[in-house]
Amino acid sequence: MDNRGLSTKIIAVGIGIMIIIAALVVLIPRGEKEKESIVVYHYWTAGADKQAVSMLSQMFENRTGIKPKMNAFTGYQDKLNLVIDTSPPDVAAHWFNNFYVGYARRGSLSDLTDFWQSEGLNQIFPEKISRLLEVDGKKYGVPLDIHWEGGVVIYNLRVLRAKGLNVPTTWEEFEALLEALKASGVEHPIAMGFKDAWPRDMVFTALLASIGGADFYIGLIRGENRWTDAPVQQAFEIYRQWCEKSYFDPSAPGLDWQEALSTFINGETAIYFMGDWACAALKQIGWKPNVDFIADFLPFKSGVRPIGIPDVEGFVIPSKAKNAQAAKEFLKFITDKNVQISFASIKGSFAPHKDARVEDYADSVQIAMWRKAENWDWALPLMWYYPQTVRNVFGDKMYEIWANPRTVNITQICEAIQAVVGG
């Protein structure tokens, strides 16, 4: 037999073997019937977050018999972007941010308005929360927990105590604290890491909330106020002054939020504008609330109405989910008060359920913050309301101020952002 004949036969035999294997896989009955399952994507990859989601998964399986196949991703938004319209999970964790709005508008998410109706979720969740996840009058997600994200300031009590300084209660005291820290040898009092843009955006969000208060902040995101208005200019101006006075850690562009937290922990900095999840990270290393650190809202300027800026997390069902029925079971499960409280207690957040009480939590700092903000107006972090084009320009301008605080023109910056926002 010559070589060419042999090659043809080998290929034919190979194809034959593959067909037989494929037939066996398809035709041979499985040993036991596979348990019903759903595929869940989330971003709680480490620490307390990971513990909380693992508890959630176990409780769901015990209650319903449906096995949740949990998949955690770093770079979550990128991953979800890739799969949401092609091969999505049955349920996906999500913040109710501009990506959520984008998905909802382009039909990537299941409309859950009827689900909210049939399950009576409007009675379970406070109106101010359900309003935050509405897109064009419809609901596409179910909330699971709430973090305080914008306007939160964490103080290093070890440093403050050593310098004989107190936690400020007014805007003036806050500014005086920054001066005093600098004067007492803390060269850069504010920890910051903006390797990713959002921690820097958070500083601006906090400043705008404190200066403009609820009325201006909500007016701005509704398009009733403009980026050239006085409160925005003042917020940028304060940020500029802080950059000029070198209040921020100069390594900030190279740090992520955890690395910036380490400058706070080692006493290099004393103040950190970060969501309350940073408190959970501090507690994990043994820091005690009210002893080693304290978190509070950035004091509001006198005369403005305070505003709470939460980060609402929950789950959505992609419109192309294969097992939408079981996915709804999962959503139903996470609306349970006890499930929400258990999850939030581990994670250092709050349950959005109406019947959850602050007494359900052990952390005194968080309880104090919740009590303060419970009756304020709420809105999401500022940049969550804007498309990427606006975020790009905003980010560039924030960097421009950071890099050239002495020469930058704040009015021009405000005009440039307004131009891209439009209207």
Add this chain to the structure above:
Amino acid sequence: MKKFPYAGKTGNGEARQRLEEEFREEEKPEKTAFLFLLIPLLCIGFVIFTIVYLFAASFTSNGEFVGLQNFVKLFTEDPYFWPALWHNLFWMIWAILIPVGLGFILAFILSAGLKGEGFFKGVIYFPALLSGATIGVIWSWFFLPKDNGVLNFILSKLGLMGLANPTTKLWINDPSSPVPFLWIITIPVFAISVMVILLSFFPKVSDLSLVLIVSLFGIGIPAILYETGAVSTSLVSILIASTWAGSAVSMVMFLAGMRAIPKSVLEAAKVDCASWFQTLRHVILPYLRPVFTILIVLSAISSVKAFDLVYTLAGQEGGAGHHAADVLALYIYRSLKIGNYGYASAIGVIGILVAIAPVIIYITLMRRREEE
């Protein structure tokens, strides 16, 4: 397929049958060859389809035909496109010079018959086995800001923080002009690289021309680019990370090329009392010209694909807020992320054109050589 020459004609049954069988036998290899060709044909088809689709998509926005609008916007309005393109072009210049030159230097040293040559070869070649993302993670530790980074730690222990940026202590996210440390470690390599590449292609160049060209292209132009801030500490730091693996690949290819130099030629040079530099200039480098050619082309093409290192080291903006290390592939990624498929395709088209340029130069050079 061969046609049976007696088709339709009658004849002796047995002889005809034999002839027919003979022709059938000959047909077999063609069928087999076609089977083997199927997969490459599919691959080629896929590549062609993708490129055609990319070009078509570049004229659309949200699925609607918009003509040249994406390109007009790219060239006239977009603040990110030109810096990203420039960074890719600088990356190309760097990739052609530094890893190739450094690979040659390493190969030259290792070919001198040092003790432990095998060990050094293994250690130097190791990074070539790693993925870009892994290299990025490793170098992110090296370039960490503050004193946590290996480089900052070493410099501060040696009292040389003045060679870095002592205020920000940044490397990857520093958009300012390259710090003195980067001048010291890269400019000499630029100069040597220009020299060896030049001598490899033009061994008969006069000493004066050699000095002038090396001064201009190996020292002057990089120094101007550094001084004016046309490139940043951030970009150069990332390029140093890319050189780690790039020079390892070059080194192996040069070592193989050096082995192929006939010993008789080297011995003849020795007999003629040629100095090591004369041997290098008139024997080794001209012999290595094909290796230089292929390395230059491959490096140029790979520079346009740069993504993983920038993404892992500088993040998806190519630098926190300043885009000082932004490249086209990263910009494509960002555009895709927000659903601007047409716009991302337009950037991709530019990327392809930039990548094709060195290939055309390479093919032209090869054809000329064949003609010679």
